[in-house]
Amino acid sequence: MAKEMPKTPLLDELESGPWPSFVTGLKRLAQSEDKPYASMMKDLLGQLEHSYETRKGYWKGGTVGVFGYGAGVIPRFSEVADKFPDSSEFHTLRIQPPAGMHYTTDLLRQMCDVWERHGSGLIAFHGQSGDIMFQGTDTEHVQSAFDELNEMGFDLGGAGAGIRTSMSCVGAARCEQSCFDEQKALRTIINNTLDDMHRPSLPYKMKFKFSGCANDCVNATHRSDFATLGTWRDDIKIDQAEVKNYVAKNGRKWAIDQVVTMCPTNAVSLNDDDTLAIDNKSCVRCMHCINVMTKALSPGDDKGITILIGGKRTLKIGDLMGTVVVPFMKLETDEDYERLLEIATNVIEFFAENALDHERTGEMIERIGLVNFLEGVGLPVDPNMVSHPRANSYVRMDGWDEEAAKWQARKGGAAAAAE
């Protein structure tokens, strides 16, 4: 006869209230007596209730993987298997989603079927790094689950000291603010560096994220080592007729309070005829005015990307935002994409060779200095990389003239190039 449901008085309190309850979901799985995972989920509920009682976690790591891969599975062994034997193993497969996280209901159903056959029936869309997380199975089924998913065209994501699963915003698929082909950029870099994801041997984890504009809908600036964000070089496009409609509809005060005074660089002003004037030289492409007047304003035509390096969470020197290393580059032709991949691989190599153990790119740059990094990966300095030049004189500058000449040469070149 079927194993008993554990008593979960504390978890039960999480079934009340309007928000969808994961506890109810876990119980449904635990009560699917006809399914292989029912008893595993009963014990999982038991262990979770035990955690709620004692306010402690009871999982420990280990080594579990699939053939040919050094990462992508998060192994979990229970420290209280004696009490909850059927969930003594509860490993997670990290699977990379279609870039932009698009699904057909059909695909989702197939994934459910796979995970009912080989796992717990518990799936998370998505982890904070963007993986589909198939949560809960034993060592044996890790391989069989993967095989089926892999047959469907899906691959393991990242874990450990390697390249991680990446994210790109919905972007070009459904957003007028998109300044480049996010999913293509993601797949260009990630799918050409899979060896560093599947057989991790970098000093520490490395993340790539892709947002189509400065709104940064995938948190690339802070949450990735290599952030690619969309921007543009020419002027913001203005449909003055639509501007007038906005002002007519919402009033001048609205326009002043919500657009003009909100511009970080005072670059927007409202003309007396209710049209907008934008000082594009001062504009920092922050997106605000465009966000407010979606119908009247839009990014320019000369679109491209800005690359930031070094974003990460807090270990061990405190949080870091990425900082600009490529203020602008076009991303249209095949050559452009090759160049992007080249920059990415240069950064990965430099990171592999120069970072200390368990040091992220941001910490490495903090330690060696931005200029050494730039020279290492072959990128030229630019004032867009700093919020201000140095405020201290502690620097040896006997190479001043040579460096000044480089700048003049580049400017001359740029002037020439810009036909």
Add this chain to the structure above:
Amino acid sequence: MAKEMPKTPLLDELESGPWPSFVTGLKRLAQSEDKPYASMMKDLLGQLEHSYETRKGYWKGGTVGVFGYGAGVIPRFSEVADKFPDSSEFHTLRIQPPAGMHYTTDLLRQMCDVWERHGSGLIAFHGQSGDIMFQGTDTEHVQSAFDELNEMGFDLGGAGAGIRTSMSCVGAARCEQSCFDEQKALRTIINNTLDDMHRPSLPYKMKFKFSGCANDCVNATHRSDFATLGTWRDDIKIDQAEVKNYVAKNGRKWAIDQVVTMCPTNAVSLNDDDTLAIDNKSCVRCMHCINVMTKALSPGDDKGITILIGGKRTLKIGDLMGTVVVPFMKLETDEDYERLLEIATNVIEFFAENALDHERTGEMIERIGLVNFLEGVGLPVDPNMVSHPRANSYVRMDGWDEEAAKWQARKGGAAAAAE
């Protein structure tokens, strides 16, 4: 017969041009054949020309002082005395001016007479720390010059590892922005800590500066260890009739561009009837709007001071601005001034006991942390001391409840106090 004038072809080039020429002045002194300093100034010109030729300085320090004092004289001995024997010694007396730098022509003439009898006839009004610098005399006349000046009611200023000569802005004497009695505050602190100026034995120099408002006309924030700046707690005073006059005279655009949008916290807005509305809760007492509309706006009535600690120049960790340690205190009654002196002496003592050799207050605070400093001198923490709370979790907070209670108690107290 009189010593010859040195050839000074390079210095001569500094006699052309419209700005008053110090070279012409030096020559006048060198040519005052009837004066004791003529030959000294001839050689001084010679040495200076020599510096211009070789682009090197030729003075070295030493120890020269006046009876009873350990500082206040900057001794200078020439390294090229063989070439220029008569200016082999060229010491400077630092003399404290009347607070606010007020003079009668009569006083200035007396000072000139003294310095013709005992020195070079060269006087600087003033040094960057605010001293009158009597520049150029020999060891013997340092004492006699001091004696005469001291008889006139003047005293040596600071040098070395002690309290330095102080500065206060013109303030209350001629400025409507003044929020406290700058010269009284200066004299209260400086004249009660003279021992630390005249017989310096602190870890390093220590400077006090006093500005009557946030315009900071004596650069207190950056250029003093202990900066006292005027501010107010109540609302900015507005004469709306005068506001209207300004707007009538200069136009609304002027008011918006030069006042409203220039407020750092968006606290000013222009009403439709051409009067101003100020959100005093958001106002940071920056003075801008008041500076622009001197006739219409002025600081509130509930005036007082803000104290900042730690401003200094660049050695050896980089420039530091002072940071707020007392957001507001009244400075009216004798008790208020006693309290100010008490805070100053507490800071001096803490500095004396806790700073490393050649370490300024700002460097000390950087090393030990602001909170340890505050606790050491007995000042309570306040959110006005930070531009933002900590952004990292690297802190042990097991005393949270006690600290929270302190705050609540103080707030309760404050609420009670504010009748």
Add this chain to the structure above:
Amino acid sequence: MAELRHPTESGAPDPFPYMHPIMQKNYGKWAWHDRPRPGVLHHVAKSGDEIWTIKAGTQRQMDVYTIRKLCDIGDQFAEGRVRFTTRSNIEFMVSSADKVDALITKLEAEGFPVGGTGNSISMISHTQGWLHCDIPGTDASGVVKALMDELYHEFKHEEMPNRVKITTSCCQINCGGQGDIAINIQHTKPPTINHDLVANMCERPTVVARCPVAAIRPAIVNGKPSLEVDEKKCVCCGACFPPCPPMQINDPEHSKLAIWVGGKHSSTRSKPAFHKLVAAGLPNNAPRWPEVAEVVKQILAAYKADARPWERMNEWIDRIGWPRFFELTGLPFTKYHVDNWRGSRNSLNASAQVRF
């Protein structure tokens, strides 16, 4: 056992096969969008094509039954294509306006709140907690469920000054990242070391190297090689725990919750910002963490009442100032708020600009 299958290292899949046809057709050619109502986006392409997106909340960790239910809804009321957002909300795309209402009614009927768009409070980005992680001080999904129950109205309405992004994390590592409001574990006592296990379980040099304040020293404890912690230095961050589980940092009593505000990722208007400590010492009170919910609601109420349109949490506070923030929220300001970590100089008020 059969011979091992060779994997196809296919990486990130091409999204086009799964993408809604209208989105495929107009890829990169969108003109503008608006929000007809909370939970609904309306995007118009340069071609004139239109698409409506209906967004609903999920529990993120979903059982197959829930997923299949969403699929049924997607097939009956939408067009068989969905997305999951950065914040684990589900999006249904439809090609005509008149499909919107029925879809919303169905979703709500099945218990999926429709909202999370524009200036609402969206789903809380969160982590693993007791359900799966090996180092959690608290749970993740439970905290989020409890909080979202409280914030339900704000998810379904767009009444905030701007988007509100909330995150929670079950240890100080903080996988949830920065947020307008972030709720994170904050340990208040140094780890207690299980000396018997260190020798076999931990690479001591690695652990020593992980400590941000160099508080860990190798030591011999009752004969065995182990570690010792300088409790004066230790900032109780827990960074030594992942590489060395015997350094027990989690404690039912002393692992508290702290609340941070003003984190921001976008470069919109203000530059990206890190969240700042505002409250700590809150009890890890499973299963519903009422004390945490209380503080979060206090902060949201002040922000909702006082901020101007488009001001994110950090921008609102920059304008009114921290003294006023603590006044409006009634939260205490303590010495712990004053940073003493490296570079803390930059967080001090180096000016005469003060607020009263």
Add this chain to the structure above:
Amino acid sequence: MAELRHPTESGAPDPFPYMHPIMQKNYGKWAWHDRPRPGVLHHVAKSGDEIWTIKAGTQRQMDVYTIRKLCDIGDQFAEGRVRFTTRSNIEFMVSSADKVDALITKLEAEGFPVGGTGNSISMISHTQGWLHCDIPGTDASGVVKALMDELYHEFKHEEMPNRVKITTSCCQINCGGQGDIAINIQHTKPPTINHDLVANMCERPTVVARCPVAAIRPAIVNGKPSLEVDEKKCVCCGACFPPCPPMQINDPEHSKLAIWVGGKHSSTRSKPAFHKLVAAGLPNNAPRWPEVAEVVKQILAAYKADARPWERMNEWIDRIGWPRFFELTGLPFTKYHVDNWRGSRNSLNASAQVRF
């Protein structure tokens, strides 16, 4: 020799005996002020009393003849009371408007430029240099005289967007302090050590301790205790020179001049700011430093043409951005502009906000 006199340690003198009577009477009771013309301030007291202040430039280091001349002018054309300002300008105070013009005419006739008020370029705050200091890399008074000759018009007129505060310093210690424009010595080669003198002249531990980058090691050089410098580490700051003159840092060739912009002390509008490096490698070209004057004028021209009223140098640049600053001034941007000193992280552009 006579017995030594005992000093009266009187400290800072009471200013009232020297203060203009109208200022004494209305002390702390002023109502408002305006500027009738450049160089003239008009302050009105609450009592209705008025005072006019006429401000003129001096060479700061003055000979007694110059001082007496100013006194004569003060007696004949003013009321015998003067002030010297923070920037070594002299102020004459008069009690009626009709004394103003004659006083101005006389001052100009005697070669004292009237101006330095409001949004003009005031006197350059400067230091000692070759005239008196023991460690200068260049002169002070000479640099200032040469520059003020060039900026004469701007001193006498109020044509700048806001006050312009310029400073110069004759070594990297920089006694001149922060400025909208700061002109400082910047050494470009490590000190050359005169080993024979170190032993007798320098306390070696003190010198070693002064180095900000720990580049100095005690060493035995040809038998004598001396010091050696790690030239890889040395940032050529010259901090070791004051405590140890044998560490010759000053060099006619390699001690260059650097130019910094955007320093600000006031808390007015923007918070106080440090000046930032913009140009370096300029020759120490006595007696008139033309290359320095050139760059200073380039910067001032761009600021004058492009900044909005009341924008100080730093505020103007914050608005237009550094890329545009380098474009408008035509100055090169190099790797040296990118900070690598402690805390330099805070100077990097940690956002997607870029300018083109």
